[in-house]
Amino acid sequence: MNGRSSISAWCIDRPVATLLLTFALVLLGVVAFPQLPVAPLPEADFPTLQVSAQLPGASPETMASSVATPLEVQFSAIPGMTQMTSSSALGSTSLILQFTLDKNIDTAAQEVQAAINTASSRLPQDMPSLPTWRKVNPADSPVLIMTVSSAQMPANELSDYAETLLARQLSQIDGVGLVNITGQQRPAIRVQAQPEKLAAIGLTLADLRQSIQQTSLNLAKGALYGQHSVSTLATNDQLFHPEQYAQLIVAYRDGAPVHLKDVATVINGAENAYVQAWSGHQPGLNLVVFRQPGANIVDTVDRVMEALPHLEERLPAAVQVSVLNDRTQTIRASLHEVELTLLIAVLLVIAVMALFLRQWSATLIVSSVLAVSLVATFALMYLFGFSLNNLTLVAIVIAVGFVVDDAIVVVENIHRHLEAGDSSREAAIKGAGEIGFTVISISFSLVAAFIPLLFMGGVVGRLFKEFALTATSTILISVVVSLTLAPTLCALFMRRPQHPEHAAPTFGERLLAGYARLLVKALAHQRLMLGLFGLTLALAVGGYVAIPKGFFPVQDTGFILGTTEAAADVSYPDMIRKHQALAKIIEADPAVRAFSHSVGVTGSNQTIANGRFWIALKAPGQRDVSASEFIDRLRPKVAQVPGMVLYLRAGQDINLSSGPSRSQYQYVLKSNDGAALNLWTERLTERLRANPAFRDLSNDLQLGASVTRIDIDRQAAARFGLTTTDVDQALYDAFGQRQISEFQTETNQYKVILELDARQRGKAESLNYFYLRSPLSGEMVPLAALAKVAAPSTGPLSISHDGLFPAANLSFNLAPGVALGDAVSILERTQRELGMPASISGTFQGAAQAFQRSLSSQPWLILAALVAVYIILGVLYESFVHPLTIISTLPSAGLGALALLWLMGQDFTIMGLIGVVLLIGIVKKNGILLIDFALDAQRSRGLSPQAAIHEACLTRFRPIIMTTLAALLGAVPLMLGAGAGAELRQPLGIAVVGGLLVSQALTLFTTPVIYLALERLFHRRQAAATAARPIEN
Structure with missing residues (x-):
């Protein structure tokens, strides 16, 4: 790219065109920036569907065998499904279906609906409705959680207001995808039958159910078509209030009517009587708001908050709505921190340029290139559909060092020609022309290091695709701007520097003089330098093997998720009392801003023995502990509540668990032998609990649920023409919260529930009042004549499946200082030590599974980056040998990154890995600057390899130091940053800073030695090949 034919010369000759085109580029970026969505992380949608089925009153065994299994058989035939759990x-079954990342979620939904329709003939006929599905995204957390509470209003009325006036209206706001209600008690009319009164007048629960079903209907009635008008027919066929149901005539005895109120109590209640939620200590519920895929989180929440006052005006004064968790607060704070980090990085880089160039015009030119490249990147981000998030902004921060590299190399070379006496225009043309190929080599080899990131699989690949493409875009833009705008501005504004004749040596000159002395010694002891390189390589490999490894750093989002677990046979009132005791402990902690909690079957909670806590912490500056430290502080306090365990985990922006989890990490055991699975799960759990590496370890077996078993005498039943189905139906009427009817209003549909009177509902003795009607004689047959209550037993509170097999889920957190990689090794070793049979298989799920996959791919990712860089350099230099010299700079960078991560107590996580990949792109720049100059000196001026590399080291010392310092100082704010999101950014900054420090200290001496060694090896082989060639006559 020498001479006037280069693109730089064209731009220098046309400054107006160059400036206008640059302005257009900047304008595109300025216009695009406000249009970019805002998110904590890039979109990482997992195509996932949740299927829910209800059969109130059905045991876990019945739900698993009669509902879950028929559905699983059909779902397993759907192509592209990677995981199916239930x-x-x-009374309920929940299935989670995950598909491959390239599966269209709408296509998957259609196939799931078809599978449900096919399975419907095998499902219980008395299910209130067919199973339903909804789209979920495990990687996407709620953007807003609000509590709706009232001290005076009944819970069912509060739920009705929350659903009809809030949830439905909020779901229509632009950007809102779904609004879930947890702790909801949907209004219903409950008919509480008194079995002794029914028996006294010869009625059964079946009689009562059929009578109610037939007297409250909403059927089509037609219309009157007259000569001049049409009139729709309407009747009072529906009943809406308990008083109306109480007046129903259910039978006649001795000519007198028997009203429903004579044999039952009719009340306003809830569909599920065993659900309760609180906002703090006040009864309430949660509104959980999810965004639509791709929607701007900040704009969505702003629209919700803008609409909320208008919605509150329509609510009764006794209802309060408050925000429990607003994710935009941490997102705004995190993005502000990154923006501040970017500003600091830019200022530090400019300071370095001013220190070395000692000319404000040169400093401002490089700063202009930096500004244009960064702003123009926003235009490409908009074009690619990216968002402003922690990873894309970190990519831009890191790119600050890369971007100025190109500009520094160009401007410094032009500056050197000015010092030699050339005019501004000639210096710009010569300097840019000489260095153009080097700039392209540096940038293209840097881009090559990012290529493997684009091919990473799974959710990690999706997360870092935006990171890689954003950084690549910035680098490619900087190449163009550095070779067009920078020379043009240099020709217009840079002048020959004026140095006093007897001026003291500058800082850069003193540094160069010291380096020159050390370089002579290094070249005189080449074997020692090669030995040092070998030692560095060995230490880098050993450090990678030895350093603790993790997945993603645990973030402090200021939000804590809790799951409670009591004895499997705990009563509903006892569960409420235990929850209230926990609530008092949590409220007393000074770090807590607000909290809510719930018990009963609601949302993802399926049993009475489990509950949920949502805890919002105060802002970081207003509390004395991090989220993890808060959990450690609270753990011994909540352990004082007898018969209750509270599992806590910090909410994360990256959530890879497809279902509810008690702790941060999950491990699943499965087998076709349920008894063996239960036995070995308990053994593994007990062994791991004794290991100090694990915290909050639990499994979801919960086998101690109380079971009251009724043995039916089939022969006795047959004598009366009755079957076991008749007995089951009678029990279901009494104890199943059976939905027997419904009524519709203008805004909603409500259920009518049949059950026993509250005094009889929890006692087995109430079975003595049960009667069934014989279809043979019509007489009343006491249940006691057909069945007897067996001795109490125990059974599972819930049953899990993974695929088509019974499964048990282990959840665990890690003790401070324990890496996920170590925990994985301990768990796998413990399984082997226990001698777990081969019929039981175990796999990690969620973040632990993603970690395992990323761990196995880490060496290949690093190797792929090295190979990509080698290929690009080999193509550019038309050489197999010299790219090896350039790549030889990398082991020291890897060693420095690992060493500093270890010294600062950081695991080697995905963010650290990305830092190492970045170093592959950054550090080889030193080698390129040296090798490019040395090869040119050998070829054009005939210098010896040693003279060429010696001159290259001294001539390119200043740009190498400047570019390295620029990249290093660009990463320092990431390493030292605090505030929201710092946990994600710090490992990357630490890796880059550590790698640059060590590599800069070593490669300036080892690279010239390796260059000479490879030159000697190459020429020796070339000479041998020439000598072996036969002489032609």
Whole structure:
């Protein structure tokens, strides 16, 4: 790219065109920036569907065998499904279906609906409705959680207001995808039958159910078509209030009517009587708001908050709505921190340039290139559909060092020609022309290091695709701007520097003089330098093997998720009392801003023995502990509540668990032998609990649920023409919260529930009042004549499946200082030590599974980056040998990154890995600057290899130091940064800073030695090949 034919010369000759085109580029970026969505992380949608099925009153075994299994058989035939899990509890089954990342979620939904339709003939006929599905995204957390509470209003009325006036209206706001209600008690009319009164007048629960079903209907009635008008027919066929149901005539005895109120109590209640939620200590519920895929989180939440006052005006004065967790607060704070980090990085880089160039015009030119490149990147981000998030902004921060590299190399070379006496224009043309190929080599080899990131699989690959492409875009833009705008501005504004004749040596000159002395010694002891390189390589490999490894750093989002677990046979009132005791402990902690909690079957909670806590902490500056430290502080306090365990985990922006989890990490055991699975799960759990590396370890078996078993005498039943189905139906009427009817209003549909009177509902003795009607004689047959209550037993509170097999889920957190990689090794070793049979298989799920996959791919990712860089350099230099010299700079960088991560107590996580990949792109720049100059000196001026590399080291010392310092100082704010999101950014900054420090200290001496060694090896082989060639006559 020498001479006037280069693109730089064209731009220098056309400054107006160059400036206008640059302005257009900047304008595109300025226009695009406000249009970019804002998010904590890039989009990482997992195509996932949740299927829910209800059969109130059905046991976990019934739900698993009669509902879950028929559905699983059909779902397993759907192509592209990677994981299918189910959990069946009393009256409900929830299935989670995950598909490959390239599966269209709408296509998957259609196939799931078709599978449900096919399975419907095998499902219980008395299910209130067919199973339903909804789209979920495990990687996407709620953007807003609000509490709706009232001290005076009944819970069912509060739920009705929350659903009809809030949830439905909020779901229509632009950007809102879904609004879930947890702790909801949907209004219903409950008919509480008194079995002794029914028996006294010869009625059964079946009689009562059929009578109610037939007297409250909403059927089509037609219309009157007259000569001049049409009139729609309407009747009072529906009943809406308990008083109306109480007046129903259910039978006649001795000519007198028997009203429903004579044999039952009719009340306003809830569909599920065993659900309760609180906002603090006040009864309430949660509104959980999710965004639509791709929607701007900040704009969505702003629109919700803007609409909220208008919605509150329509609510009764007794209802309060408050925000429990607003994710935009941490997102705004995190993005502000990154923006501040970017500003600091830019200022530090400019300071370095001013220190070395000692000319404000040169400093401002490089700063202009930096500004244009960064702003123009926003235009490409908009074009690619990216968002402003922690990773893309970190990519831009890191790119600050890369971007100025190109500009520094160009401007410094032009500056050197000015010092030699050339005019501004000639210096710009010569300097840019000489260095153009070097700039392209540096940038293209840097881009090559990012290529493997684009091919990473799974959710990690999706997260870092935006990171890699954003950084690549910035680098490629900087190449163009550095070779067009920078020379043009240099020709217009840079002048020959004026140095006093007897001026003291500058800082850069003193540094160069010291380096020159050390370089002579290094070249005189080449074997020692090669030995040092070998030692560095060995230490880098050993450090990688030895350093603790993790997945993603644990973030402090200021939000804590809790799951409670009591004895499997705990009563509903006892569960409430235990929850209230926990609530008092949590409220007393000074770090807590607000909290809510719930018990019963609601949302993802399927059993009475489990509950949920949502805890919002104060802002970081207003509390004395991090989220993890808060959990450690609270753990011994909540352990004082007898018969209750509270599992806590910090909410994360990256959530890879497809279902509810008690702790941060999950491990799943499965087998076709349920008894063996239960036995070995308990053994493994007990062994791991004794290991100090694990915290909050638990499994979801919960086998101690109380079971009251009724043995039916089939022969006795047959004598009366009755079957076991008749007995089951009678029990279901009494104890199943059976939905027997419904009524519609203008805004909603409500259920009518049949059950026993509250005094009889929890006692087995109430079975003595049960009667069934014989279809043979019509007489009343006491249940006691057909069945007897067996001795109490125990059973599972819930049943889990993974695929088509019974499964048990282990959840765990890690003790401080324990890496996920170590925990994985301990768990796998413990399984082997226990001698777990081969019929039981175990796999990690969620973040632990993603960690395992990323761990196995880490060496290949680093190797792929090295190979990509080698290929690009080999193509550019038309050489197999010299790219090896350039790549030889990398082991010291890897060693420095690992060493500093270890010294600062950081695991080698995905963010550290990305830092190492970045170093592969950054550090080889030193080698390129040296090798490019040395090769040119050998070829054009005939210098010896040693003279060429010696001159290259001294001539390119200043740009090497400047560019390295620029990259290093660009990463320092990431390493030292605090505030929201710092946990994600710090490992990357530490890796880059450590790698640059060590590599800069070593490669300036080892690279010239390796260059000479490879030159000697190459020429020796070339000479041998020439000598072996036969002489032609």
